[in-house]
Amino acid sequence: MSESFSNVNLFHFAPAKSPHLMNPLALAYMGDAVYEVYIRQYVISQPNHRPNHLNRTAIGYVSARSQAKQLEAILPLLTEEELDMVKRGRNAKSGSTAKNADVLEYRHSTAFECLIGYLYYKQAYGRLKELLDCALASRQVTKE
Numbered sequence: 313m314s315e316s317f318s319n320v321n322l323f324h325f326a327p328a329k330s331p332h333l334m335n336p337l338a339l340a341y342m343g344d345a346v347y348e349v350y351i352r353q354y355v356i357s358q359p360n361h362r363p364n365h366l367n368r369t370a371i372g373y374v375s376a377r378s379q380a381k382q383l384e385a386i387l388p389l390l391t392e393e394e395l396d397m398v399k400r401g402r403n404a405k406s407g408s409t410a411k412n413a414d415v416l417e418y419r420h421s422t423a424f425e426c427l428i429g430y431l432y433y434k435q436a437y438g439r440l441k442e443l444l445d446c447a448l449a450s451r452q453v454t455k456e
Contacts, residue, residue, distance in 0.1 A: 316326060331433035336400040336426045343429030348374055350444050376413035380420035383427075387448030388445050394427060401426025 321345040327334060351373045355366050372378060383398070390398065401423035410418040424447075 318393070327433050330358035331430050334430075334433065336404040337406055337422070337431030339397070339427075339433070340401055340404070340406075340422045340425035341429065342432060343425035343427065344374075346432045346440075347379075347425060347428050347444070351448075354448060373448070374412040376418050378451060379424045380413070380417040382447035382451055383384060383420050383424040386446050389443065390427075394431075397427050397430045398423045 352372050355369050402419045404422060406422060409415065
């Protein structure tokens, strides 16, 4: 018997703390994964399914440089609460750096991922989709 995907809660593990109280790097850790799945779904929705093309295309969206640009594009749309989460993510000291980005790009990509993780754990899925769709659209415009 087949269940509808919308009736299954595959991701049912709640965080140990309220999203407002979580370490911004923990939020970014989850935000990175959520954004990766979002981008992979987008890439799979496109006609070219050669594995190398899928991977190269996804990397173009999830790189620190790209995420920093996407954050810049959605900043005017953010609420005060969301801006606060971006600031927390940007100012978090991770102890590591990106391979192909400067320090500022890396901090902004962490801020972007922190915001995504925060909205995910807050279960603000509509808002999360709205911002991710805007970020994706901004990336496509700058790419052309």
